[in-house]
Amino acid sequence: MAGIAERFSERPTVSTFPNAAAASDERLAHLRAEVALFMRDHVLSLVSHDLRSPLNAIHSWAYVLERKLDAADASAQRALAGIRSGVEQQVKLLEDAVDKTRAETKSLPLERESFPIRAAIERALDDARRALLEARGTAVEFDSTLDAERCDGDSERLAQALWTMLVFASEASAPGSTIVLKTALEAGVWRSEVAFTPNLATLADAELPHALEPFARTQATAPREAGRIAWVLALVQRVALAHGGTFEQGTMNDAEPTSLVLRVPLSAQ
Structure with a gap:
């Protein structure tokens, strides 16, 4: 399935059945709590x-x-x-x-198993849409050649990492913007990149919908020392390191395109 490019701006919402809605709200609350804990x-x-x-x-x-x-x-x-x-x-x-x-x-235990990468990505996309993207009018252009490929790792933790990247990109972008999620395999490594164009004023705009807490959003606009990441992205970095991978945050300048890049080996390290 080469050259796949999909837009996730308008997808069906979660089931309106009370139990499904409650489970969805609980999951999103858990994701936010995990981000805060790692921060x-x-x-x-x-x-x-x-x-x-x-x-x-x-x-x-x-x-x-x-x-x-x-x-x-x-x-x-x-x-x-x-x-x-x-x-x-x-x-x-x-x-x-x-x-x-x-x-x-301090240590991050992983529940390793072989899982389909595409399923983890779609779960992260769906959670991100419900948490913030839909409310912000953020569209996601999903560019991937992945189909049935699998990874040996903690699928839930990796989905959390991708969710955090997507939500942060939406938080830092103007309403109605498009962010790009590119995923591919590179020499035994699963690479995921979230590209966006920051509009830093949106991080502090109280009139806009938000999924991340104010302190995390404010700190993300502060100058960073070389090699350091915004504190709110700590979960992504910890998950990457626990899998023997890496995480990189590009420079955040207003109106200048940047990206977040997660690399995870397909096999256990």
Whole structure:
């Protein structure tokens, strides 16, 4: 099935039966909660890492000062002890409040099985449409040559990752825009790319429908250090790494096309 290009702007809505609607709402709430959970852990990881470097430097300089200061100077020794005590308290706080909080979700267990890639993609597309794309009038151009190909991995986690990419692209695009989802196999790797043109004002526009929480959307517009991603995309990165794959976020400049790229090996790593 070469050269497939489909548009997912108008698809049948979920069944109107109460049980089906309730199940759909529950699933979307779960997806949003997962994004928030992974973002929290990502932020805590950054806090733990970024605070330890200056604390280690302060601790090292305290030893330098100790060799320079007069051991008989009681005031200087009290000041030095205060510096060391402050560093130790901060390190303990990181260990107790940050590292222990992340302990339960630090590793990402996968339920691996061989699954049809196309089915996972379509599930992510359908969930994204119900969560935000339909309300925003976002159309998805689906460009894929995939048909019956399979992947050895966690289909639910990978569908969550694709859902997050699609919803984020819609959040960051003007209403009525078209985003492009391209998927293909490249040398034993399943590659998925979501391309869109950011309209950064839409992320903070309270009048528009949103699926992601305000803090996540606001942070996504902040400048990023090289190699770092927007915090709200932490789930995608964690899922990619757990599968031995990679995730890349392009530069987010207003009105300049960009993309999100997920690569996952077809076989277990």
